[in-house]
Amino acid sequence: MSGTLRVSVWRGAVAGHLQSYEVPRHPSQTVLDVVTHIQRKIDPTLAYRYACRVGMCGSCAMTVNGVPRWTCRTHVDKVAAAGRLELRPLRNLPIVRDLVTDMRTFFDKWERAQGHFEGAATKTDDFARVAPDSPARQAADAGIECIGCGVCYAACDVVSWNPDYLGPAALNRAWTLVSDVRDTNSVERLRAIAGDAGCHACHTHMSCTERCPKHLSPTASIAGLKRAVAKAALQGKL
């Protein structure tokens, strides 16, 4: 692999422009490698965010040729048609500068969706025993590997139309907790995630499921929440 990659990178905040760079190509080069090359070798003022470089931390997501992706695990070969890359910050989030977005609304929505565990057991209790093949455990397992990268949130059209919408990641998190048999806050959580800004706003476009780098299906989690909310409402619990 040799040659040069032509890379356009968003510079500035909401008002900004695309700036072009030429970056040497290498075998197994990732998009994050490209951004790092620009910042270290060409323009040290470029702002971007990363930490682990191995697909665990969820901090390096950007819009790559119009598609939200985790850049550390995205190979240039797979996405740079005709040797061109266009890099922008994630959609649906305020831009701080260049490729860095302000993730506060994204994580605030996890809190609004009551995305924290509440249990009844104390440290003197024995470990909870949850059968790995039980339906609730399997439902929680299906969504638990979220790394909070924000790719699904950027991919979601409903978020762009309805900024109050909690979004796929927060709802997926809520579903893993609703499915957790040890959790004691399910009814409150279902109240928090029902409604126009919650699970009922999802149109099942499945962009989140299509783009999730961990191959989770927030769409399925949201469908589970719709069923759980309906069941709770019919039982008079909401």
Next chain:
Amino acid sequence: MRSDTVLWIAQRASAAVLALCVTVHLLTIVYAVRGGLTAAEIFARTRGNAGWLAFYTVFVIAVAVHAPIGLRPVLTEWLGWRGRTREWFVAAFAVALLWMGMRAVLVVCR
């Protein structure tokens, strides 16, 4: 929010009713247009028929429930319209659908 959940259940339930109603309606159309279609022929089948009156009454009610609930997010997502005025508009739309639909049903079936 409880009201949104009730609306969601109502929309799902009305969708199930509509799936059946639309199927029956389309099959009736296919059956009725064999050999041409006249007003007299339609009235002969529907006038004074309590079965068709009941069927189309259920159909109209299901539409009047289903369509306005679906319109709510469209108004918010496309026009940014939310709050009480949106709910009044949607309620008025439901009443208009019910009124126009039942008016037609009563003319055809009574």
